[in-house]
Amino acid sequence: MAKQYWIVTYGCQMNVHESEKIAGILRARGYEQGAREEDADIIVFNTCCIRENAENHAYGNIGALKKLKKSRPGLLIAVGGCMTQQEGAAQKLRKKFPFVDIVFGTHNLEDLGALLDRKEGSKKAVVDVWGKEGEIREEDFSFRSSYPNGWVNIMYGCNNFCTYCIVPYVRGRERSRDPEHVIAEVNGLLDRGYKEITLLGQNVNSYGNDRGGEFTFPQLLHKICERDGKYRIRFMTSNPKDFGEELVRAIAEHEQICNLVHLPVQAGSDRVLRLMNRKYTASEYLKKVELLRKFVPDCQVTSDIMVGFPTETEEDFQATLALVKEAKFCTAFTFVYSPRSGTKAAEMEGQISEEVKKERIMRLVELVNTQTREQSVLYRGKTIEILCEDYDAKKGLYLGRDEYGRMGYFKSDRDRIGEFVKMRVSETSGVSLAGEAFE
Numbered sequence: 321m322a323k324q325y326w327i328v329t330y331g332c333q334m335n336v337h338e339s340e341k342i343a344g345i346l347r348a349r350g351y352e353q354g355a356r357e358e359d360a361d362i363i364v365f366n367t368c369c370i371r372e373n374a375e376n377h378a379y380g381n382i383g384a385l386k387k388l389k390k391s392r393p394g395l396l397i398a399v400g401g402c403m404t405q406q407e408g409a410a411q412k413l414r415k416k417f418p419f420v421d422i423v424f425g426t427h428n429l430e431d432l433g434a435l436l437d438r439k440e441g442s443k444k445a446v447v448d449v450w451g452k453e454g455e456i457r458e459e460d461f462s463f464r465s466s467y468p469n470g471w472v473n474i475m476y477g478c479n480n481f482c483t484y485c486i487v488p489y490v491r492g493r494e495r496s497r498d499p500e501h502v503i504a505e506v507n508g509l510l511d512r513g514y515k516e517i518t519l520l521g522q523n524v525n526s527y528g529n530d531r532g533g534e535f536t537f538p539q540l541l542h543k544i545c546e547r548d549g550k551y552r553i554r555f556m557t558s559n560p561k562d563f564g565e566e567l568v569r570a571i572a573e574h575e576q577i578c579n580l581v582h583l584p585v586q587a588g589s590d591r592v593l594r595l596m597n598r599k600y601t602a603s604e605y606l607k608k609v610e611l612l613r614k615f616v617p618d619c620q621v622t623s624d625i626m627v628g629f630p631t632e633t634e635e636d637f638q639a640t641l642a643l644v645k646e647a648k649f650c651t652a653f654t655f656v657y658s659p660r661s662g663t664k665a666a667e668m669e670g671q672i673s674e675e676v677k678k679e680r681i682m683r684l685v686e687l688v689n690t691q692t693r694e695q696s697v698l699y700r701g702k703t704i705e706i707l708c709e710d711y712d713a714k715k716g717l718y719l720g721r722d723e724y725g726r727m728g729y730f731k732s733d734r735d736r737i738g739e740f741v742k743m744r745v746s747e748t749s750g751v752s753l754a755g756e757a758f759e
């Protein structure tokens with residue numbers, strides 16, 4: 321029987337896709353996806369450190385493997401991802417969990433195969449975390465597990481240094497992939513029957529800047545959309561500071577580009593936005609949303625919002641609530657600010673107490689949920705088109721998303737995964753919709 325792997329993923333979409341790359345590397349070495357963690361021959365943790373609780377989760381789950389490792393010394397445990405890239409993290413991991421066999425970082429993920437070779441026959445742990453970015457590997461060696469959705473990196477790293485954020489420290493500077501390779505990868509996926517492609521980067525709007533700026537993100541979108549046929553294009557994330565008319569026009573022009581933009585605002589107070597180094601004001605942000613809706617009237621906007629940034633007052637927080645209403649987000653990811661060692665904000669005076677943060681996040685979540693519900697109700701009786709992506713065995717229903725990212729559930733007596741399905745909405749709950757599919 322083939323050796324089995326088990327991958328545990330934390331963090332963003334970027335990491336989800338990188339776990340597909342890790343799976344590709346392991347499969348090339350003869351491993352197969354296992355059915356249970358307990359039976360795996362190798363367990364890989366692909367970690368995140370964006371907030372403290374993401375790290376705590378990973379630490380807890382790695383620690384929980386001590387017993388399993390003792391009972392099965394042949395089991396390999398590898399830890400990679402953003403967490404290991406932090407200063408001193410690899411040493412801390414080794415000290416806390418001496419039973420971990422391999423520690424690698426975000427810059428040498430592609431070399432996991434070579435690290436496995438190094439580990440073979442050696443009792444010592446292999447720890448290899450690079451401080452510097454490696455060369456971009458253009459070929460697609462991932463083993464994808466998200467059909468009919470395909471994730472495609474268009475760039476790596478981030479140059480923005482928002483003062484709360486650890487990403488630039490653990491992912492390095494912006495590096496854009498060669499447009500030809502990106503387009504070939506997208507076309508390759510569509511040829512294989514993938515129906516929805518999500519282009520990934522920390523700030524897709526600065527795509528190409530590091531390659532001389534000759535080939536911009538909107539140009540990349542135009543090129544990709546030259547292909548005929550029915551498919552969807554999404555992208556994330558678009559930093560509002562660089563979001564502009566050229567991109568808005570591309571969204572308006574191409575039917576394939578979903579009329580949903582994720583535009584993280586973070587806060588509604590200009591003073592806080594300045595301290596965050598976001599490089600836009602609340603009114604500039606709202607103008608961009610307005611521009612988007614002018615060109616693409618049905619466009620929906622989602623966002624990331626944070627509460628409890630150092631020095632945030634009740635008045636600042638009220639400005640955030642006001643902005644959520646004004647921007648009419650259909651939904652938003654809401655976060656409690658978490659100080660990250662090495663970032664500017666972690667050193668700022670005026671850190672907010674846990675109690676105040678908790679109270680603010682509750683009010684924010686309530687507002688966002690109310691807004692989502694109010695907008696969902698408008699879907700009742702309407703016909704939407706969803707791309708069926710999975711089957712929920714517990715509910716006995718197929719599910720998929722509409723262009724605007726809402727999850728639709730429906731019954732079917734045949735497999736519909738990978739099909740565009742028209743569905744009449746009869747019930748709504750939060751961002752989920754349920755209804756009957758047309759055959």
Ligand code: SAH
Nearest residue numbers: 370484485522557584624625655656657658
């Ligand atoms: N590149 C994207 C964001 C990637 S991180 C952008 O600039 O929009 C995803 C989200 O995590 C951020 O938008 C932010 O809301 C949140 N986040 C980042 N650092 C955080 C921190 N230290 N504490 C709490 N939330 C944080």
Ligand code: SF4
Nearest residue numbers: 478480481482485487
């Ligand atoms: Fe972090 Fe800002 Fe870069 Fe986004 S743009 S990854 S929030 S530093």
Ligand code: F3S
Nearest residue numbers: 331332368369370402
């Ligand atoms: Fe993503 Fe977390 Fe790294 S959000 S880029 S996996 S720190």
